[in-house]
Amino acid sequence: MNPIIVFDNVHFTYPGDELESLCGVSLSIEKGSFVAVLGHNGSGKSTLAKHMNAILVPDEGRITVCGTDTADEEKVLDVRRRVGMVFQNPDNQIVANVVEEDVAFAPENLGVEPAEIRRRVDAALRLVGMYEYRLHAPHLLSGGQKQRVAIAGIIAMQPEIIVLDEPTAMLDPQGRKEVVDTVYSLCRAKGMTVVFITHHMDECIDADRLIVMAGMELEGEPLGVSDCAELIADSLSKERSVS
Amino acid sequence: MLKDITLGQYFPGNTVVHKLDPRTKILLVIVYIVGLFQANGWAGYAAVTGFTCLCTALSKIRPSAMFKGVKPMLFIIALTALLNIFYTQGTPILPGWIITWEGIARAVQMMLRIVLLISGTFLLTYTTSPIALTDGLELLLNPLKKLKVPVHEMTMMMSMALRFIPTLISETDKIMSAQKARGADFETGSLVKRAKALLPILVPLFVSAFKRADELAVAMESRCYHGGEGRTRMKQLRYQTRDRIALAVGTVFLALMFVLKRFGL
Numbered sequence: 069m070n071p072i073i074v075f076d077n078v079h080f081t082y083p084g085d086e087l088e089s090l091c092g093v094s095l096s097i098e099k100g101s102f103v104a105v106l107g108h109n110g111s112g113k114s115t116l117a118k119h120m121n122a123i124l125v126p127d128e129g130r131i132t133v134c135g136t137d138t139a140d141e142e143k144v145l146d147v148r149r150r151v152g153m154v155f156q157n158p159d160n161q162i163v164a165n166v167v168e169e170d171v172a173f174a175p176e177n178l179g180v181e182p183a184e185i186r187r188r189v190d191a192a193l194r195l196v197g198m199y200e201y202r203l204h205a206p207h208l209l210s211g212g213q214k215q216r217v218a219i220a221g222i223i224a225m226q227p228e229i230i231v232l233d234e235p236t237a238m239l240d241p242q243g244r245k246e247v248v249d250t251v252y253s254l255c256r257a258k259g260m261t262v263v264f265i266t267h268h269m270d271e272c273i274d275a276d277r278l279i280v281m282a283g284m285e286l287e288g289e290p291l292g293v294s295d296c297a298e299l300i301a302d303s304l305s306k307e308r309s310v311s
Numbered sequence: 312m313l314k315d316i317t318l319g320q321y322f323p324g325n326t327v328v329h330k331l332d333p334r335t336k337i338l339l340v341i342v343y344i345v346g347l348f349q350a351n352g353w354a355g356y357a358a359v360t361g362f363t364c365l366c367t368a369l370s371k372i373r374p375s376a377m378f379k380g381v382k383p384m385l386f387i388i389a390l391t392a393l394l395n396i397f398y399t400q401g402t403p404i405l406p407g408w409i410i411t412w413e414g415i416a417r418a419v420q421m422m423l424r425i426v427l428l429i430s431g432t433f434l435l436t437y438t439t440s441p442i443a444l445t446d447g448l449e450l451l452l453n454p455l456k457k458l459k460v461p462v463h464e465m466t467m468m469m470s471m472a473l474r475f476i477p478t479l480i481s482e483t484d485k486i487m488s489a490q491k492a493r494g495a496d497f498e499t500g501s502l503v504k505r506a507k508a509l510l511p512i513l514v515p516l517f518v519s520a521f522k523r524a525d526e527l528a529v530a531m532e533s534r535c536y537h538g539g540e541g542r543t544r545m546k547q548l549r550y551q552t553r554d555r556i557a558l559a560v561g562t563v564f565l566a567l568m569f570v571l572k573r574f575g576l
Binding site: 118121123145148149152153155157159160161162163164165166168169172173174175176177178179180181182185186189203204205207221222225 | 321323440441442470471473474477478481523526527529530531532533534535536537541542543544545546547
């Protein structure tokens with residue numbers, strides 16, 4: 069057991085909302101594991117993700133990332149460097165007009181030496197298979213390619229955990245496959261901890277663990293891989309009964 | 312139609328013009344504009360046109376791309392030309408006509424001036440990536456930081472705006488298509504009617520732009536953005552021989568323009 073992110077009885081309500089978005093979430097994420105998070109719209113998946121890198125801090129309870137409390141304002145940058153985050157819409161997270169300059173954005177913010185940034189950017193782009201596109205303009209790339217650039221932008225920060233909030237929701241099947249393959253290889257080959265939020269059951273098949281968000285709290289105990297197939301079969305039969 | 316807008320677009324390349332330090336290019340554009348406004352005779356305009364053509368050729372930017380940049384301004388150019396033709400005193404081309412030879416000459420010069428002004432500045436954004444451009448601007452304006460001017464914030468905002476122009480254009484295109492699919496009419500009717508038809512485009516465009524801005528802010532924070540303090544750059548800007556040569560050429564150009572003006576050419 070080597071938990072890297074620990075949620076301890078976390079409660080959170082968005083300002084102005086009556087309902088709690090997270091009520092009493094407790095979970096821990098193993099270092100090097102691939103965790104998939106499922107749940108219907110509004111079940112608090114994104115809220116959960118945003119707590120992992122201190123974009124949101126809990127109203128009640130405690131979250132620790134590598135032993136650091138995310139509520140500690142002094143350590144916010146440290147937490148964000150450790151937990152990289154990829155969002156749904158690639159267009160809204162790419163900041164530069166050239167692929168390699170976008171990938172360099174995070175290390176530049178961290179004050180890394182120029183030569184080291186160059187090395188990291190090239191390595192990150194090679195890792196996601198976008199090195200040949202390093203001088204392209206992002207808005208001319210396909211959705212899957214843009215999303216891989218966004219992932220490279222996070223890898224260049226050298227995080228220990230990478231959280232992906234529905235990264236495949238806006239992509240076509242080809243783009244989805246590219247992104248999912250990239251993310252799995254990051255976890256399996258590079259030993260990175262991955263938290264992968266998705267609506268697509270097929271993307272969770274090889275996950276080490278499945279977390280299902282239902283009605284703002286975690287539904288039961290997190291499931292293991294063996295339960296995964298069962299769950300997919302279950303949801304398929306539900307879909308059928310609906311139609 | 313919207314696809315034709317090229318404002319702030321960058322064409323990646325590997326030419327001398329692309330490789331010049333952005334600070335050099337910004338200074339050269341300023342020199343160029345000052346030079347252009349010194350021209351008031353045919354020799355002056357010929358010199359500026361020649362200089363522009365030379366730079367464009369060096370940058371390997373296709374003339375069609377240059378023309379695209381000028382296209383949205385055609386109306387203003389035509390209007391300026393017309394006004395100059397009719398309102399310049401001089402010798403009429405035919406006895407009793409209001410159009411004068413001087414008017415025609417002035418109209419042509421005015422058109423040239425606007426076209427050259429646009430081409431020159433567009434050459435800067437065509438050959439310089441927005442990040443390099445803002446880096447250059449930030450470094451050039453650095454002394455102002457001592458006066459508490461938020462230079463970093465201003466240049467960051469500018470580069471973001473440039474980055475999102477193509478995104479917002481394609482978004483507008485999408486919204487227009489969606490409205491057209493439901494029978495909206497943007498092309499016929501009086502000016503007022505057409506202006507009113509634009510409202511259903513602007514509202515969703517603004518709403519989505521604000522949503523984008525919000526998501527972008529979260530994404531930037533997630534990537535440890537915390538203002539300009541302690542920030543480094545992957546690409547360090549360093550003046551090189553080619554920058555010195557370019558600045559020397561710019562100085563010669565400016566001197567030439569002043570001399571031509573002095574002799575009224």
